[in-house]
Amino acid sequence: xxxxxxxxxxxxxAYKVALTLQLSEVDWDPVFVDFFHGESRSDAFRQLNPMGExxxxxxxxxxxTQSGVILRHIxxxxxxxxxxxxxxxxxxxxxxxxxNHKLSGVAGTHRFNRNFLxxxxxxxxxxxxxxxxxxxxxxxxERHLEQNDWIALGRPTIxxxxxxxxxxxxxPFDFDCKAxxxxxxxxxxxxxxxxxxxxxxxxxxxxxxxxPGGQND
Amino acid sequence: xxxxxxxxxxxxxAYKVALTLQLSEVDWDPVFVDFFHGESRSDAFRQLNPMGExxxxxxxxxxxTQSGVILRHIxxxxxxxxxxxxxxxxxxxxxxxxxNHKLSGVAGTHRFNRNFLxxxxxxxxxxxxxxxxxxxxxxxxERHLEQNDWIALGRPTIxxxxxxxxxxxxxPFDFDCKAxxxxxxxxxxxxxxxxxxxxxxxxxxxxxxxxPGGQND
Numbered sequence: 001x002x003x004x005x006x007x008x009x010x011x012x013x014a015y016k017v018a019l020t021l022q023l024s025e026v027d028w029d030p031v032f033v034d035f036f037h038g039e040s041r042s043d044a045f046r047q048l049n050p051m052g053e054x055x056x057x058x059x060x061x062x063x064x065t066q067s068g069v070i071l072r073h074i075x076x077x078x079x080x081x082x083x084x085x086x087x088x089x090x091x092x093x094x095x096x097x098x099x100n101h102k103l104s105g106v107a108g109t110h111r112f113n114r115n116f117l118x119x120x121x122x123x124x125x126x127x128x129x130x131x132x133x134x135x136x137x138x139x140x141x142e143r144h145l146e147q148n149d150w151i152a153l154g155r156p157t158i159x160x161x162x163x164x165x166x167x168x169x170x171x172p173f174d175f176d177c178k179a180x181x182x183x184x185x186x187x188x189x190x191x192x193x194x195x196x197x198x199x200x201x202x203x204x205x206x207x208x209x210x211x212p213g214g215q216n217d
Numbered sequence: 218x219x220x221x222x223x224x225x226x227x228x229x230x231a232y233k234v235a236l237t238l239q240l241s242e243v244d245w246d247p248v249f250v251d252f253f254h255g256e257s258r259s260d261a262f263r264q265l266n267p268m269g270e271x272x273x274x275x276x277x278x279x280x281x282t283q284s285g286v287i288l289r290h291i292x293x294x295x296x297x298x299x300x301x302x303x304x305x306x307x308x309x310x311x312x313x314x315x316x317n318h319k320l321s322g323v324a325g326t327h328r329f330n331r332n333f334l335x336x337x338x339x340x341x342x343x344x345x346x347x348x349x350x351x352x353x354x355x356x357x358x359e360r361h362l363e364q365n366d367w368i369a370l371g372r373p374t375i376x377x378x379x380x381x382x383x384x385x386x387x388x389p390f391d392f393d394c395k396a397x398x399x400x401x402x403x404x405x406x407x408x409x410x411x412x413x414x415x416x417x418x419x420x421x422x423x424x425x426x427x428x429p430g431g432q433n434d
Contacts, residue, residue: 066315068314072307090281093283093289097283097314097317100317100322140267140269
C-alpha cells in the first residue's frame with residue numbers, strides 16, 4: 001500500500017516526513033495542499049485533520065498527524081532510522097520533543113513571519129523575539145553537536161530528520177550556518193546520506209510558484 | 218527506589234510530571250530548583266541536564282528530561298494513565314506533541330513574559346502575538362473537547378496531564394476559562410480525580426516567595 005503525504009514544499013514539518021520516507025527508500029505519493037490559499041483551513045481538510053495542520057500521512061485506513069508520531073511510525077515499519085531498544089527510542093523522542101517545542105516550533109513561525117507574511121503584518125519586535133528564541137535553541141543544538149556527529153545515537157535517526165526540518169531552506173530567518181560550525185557540519189553529513197533531497201525537490205510547491213511571474217499567483 | 222523530580226512551583230512543565238506522579242500514587246521527592254535566581258542556567262544544573270530545562274526526573278541511575286518522555290516513562294512503570302496498545306500510545310503522543318508545540322510551548326512563555334519579566338523587558342507586540350497563538354491552540358482544544366470528555370482516549374491519560382500543565386495557574390496570561398466552556402468542564406473533571414492537587418500545593422516555590430514581603434526576594 002503506497003502511503004500518501006499531504007504536504008507542500010515550504011513546510012519544514014512535512015519535509016521531516018518526506019525526507020525520512022526518501023532516505024528509507026519508501027515509495028510514496030505527495031498530495032499538494034495549497035496552504036497559501038487557505039486549503040489547510042478548509043472544511044474538507046479539517047475532516048482529514050481537525051488540527052488543520054500539515055503534514056498528514058495516510059496509509060491504508062490509517063491517518064496519522066504530528067510529524068513526531070509519523071516519523072516513529074515510519075521508523076518502526078521500515079526498521080530504519082529508529083531505536084533498537086526502549087532506551088534508544090526514549091532518547092530519540094527526547095530530541096523530537098525538544099525540536100517541536102524549541103527548535104522547529106519557533107523556526108517555522110519565524111521563517112513564515114519573515115518571508116511569507118504581508119508587509120503590513122510583519123512586526124519588528126515579534127521578529128526579534130522569535131529570532132532570540134530560535135538562536136537560543138540553535139545554541140543548545142550547537143553545543144550538543146560538539147561531541148556528537150548525530151543527535152540521538154551514534155548514527156542518523158529520525159531525531160536528526162526532525163531537528164533539521166527547517167534548516168535547509170534558503171529563505172532568511174536569522175539562522176546563520178557559518179556562526180554554528182557544528183550544525184553546519186551535521187547538515188552536510190545529512191546531505192551526504194544516500195538519496196537525500198532538498199525540500200523543494202522532494203515536495204510540490206515552492207515560493208517561485210507564487211512570485212509575480214509565477215503560475216499560481 | 219524513590220524518584221526525585223527537579224522542579225519549582227511556577228513550572229507548568231514540571232507540574233505535568235508532579236501531577237502524574239500524584240494521581241498515580243507514586244511516592245516521590247521534589248528537589249527545588251531556584252529558577253528565578255538562575256539555578257537552571259548554572260554549570261551544576263547543566264551537568265544534570267545540558268538543555269538547562271526543568272523538569273528533570275531521576276530514578277536510580279536513570280536521568281530523564283522532556284516532560285513528554287517522563288510522562289510516558291511513569292505511565293509505563295505504573296501501568297496507569299497510558300495506552301494499553303500501540304494505537305492508544307500513538308494517539309496519546311499525538312496530543313503530547315501538540316501540547317509541546319502549540320499549547321504549553323506558547324502558554325509557558327507567554328505566562329512568563331506577562332507575569333515574571335521585569336517591566337522594562339515586557340513588550341506589548343510580543344504579548345499580543347503570543348496571546349493570539351495561544352488562543353488559536355486553545356480553540357483547537359475547545360473544539361476537540363466538544364465531543365470528548367478526555368483528550369486522547371475515553372478516560373484520563375497523560376495527554377490530559379500534559380495539556381493542562383499551565384491551565385490551573387492563577388496568574389493572568391490571556392486564558393479565559395469562561396469563554397472556553399468545554400475546557401473549563403474538562404479542567405473540573407481533572408480537579409475531581411482522586412488525589413489531585415494544585416501546582417503550588419504540589420511543588421516547592423511560588424510567586425508569593427518572591428513578593429516584596431516574601432522570604433526569597
